[in-house]
Amino acid sequence: VQLVESGEGLVQPGGSLRLSCAASGFTFSSYWMNWVRQAPGKGLEWVANIKPDGGKEYYVDSVKGRFTITRDNAKNSLYLQMNSLRAEDTAVYYCVRENSLIYWGQGILVTVSS
């Protein structure tokens, strides 16, 4: 199982960024997928997840209306579109398989700063 995030970047407050996660080594279309983040020096925070068929998503309240999780099962890929970014969104973002958080990517740093 391999999960590789991309899309790292520095963005100004109010800006947008799209994260991608390339999955391999398993049948991607069979699993819930999650994004989890960790602000510098802080604990873990679940951000969003999406059903295996992409038919339903769930979000933490702090990102509702600003972030959108999607997936492309044909490309074995997970995405996180982040709009209206705030300084408090600065964190390492992890792509994680299954709601019990079985497999983790290495993480990608998103910095929101002017």
Add this chain to the structure above:
Amino acid sequence: DIVMTQTPLSSPVTLGQPASISCRSSQSLVHSDGNTYLTWLQQRPGQPPRLLIYYTSKRFSGVPERFSGSGAGTDFTLKISRVEAEDVGVYYCMQATQFPLTFGGGTRVEIK
């Protein structure tokens, strides 16, 4: 939202001695399907989190037998039977019974 409370915040342990971390949830973690979705994660310094225990007590592939999980309802425990140097890091409990998924604040295990 379900609140997860971990104790202690920090646990200084002598090599070869046991360690125990407690995790308490604000609501029962028993799902309507009968499973209890309580996970324990380990995060070593500078690394992403790693799964240790899922479904309260199931040890993940490759996890040493010195790690064990137990509990039910709202009270859960992670035990390390004999702490080794590689066990240094922060340990998190997490519930996946109800959305949003929520984490405990973490317990730092360090060597005395």
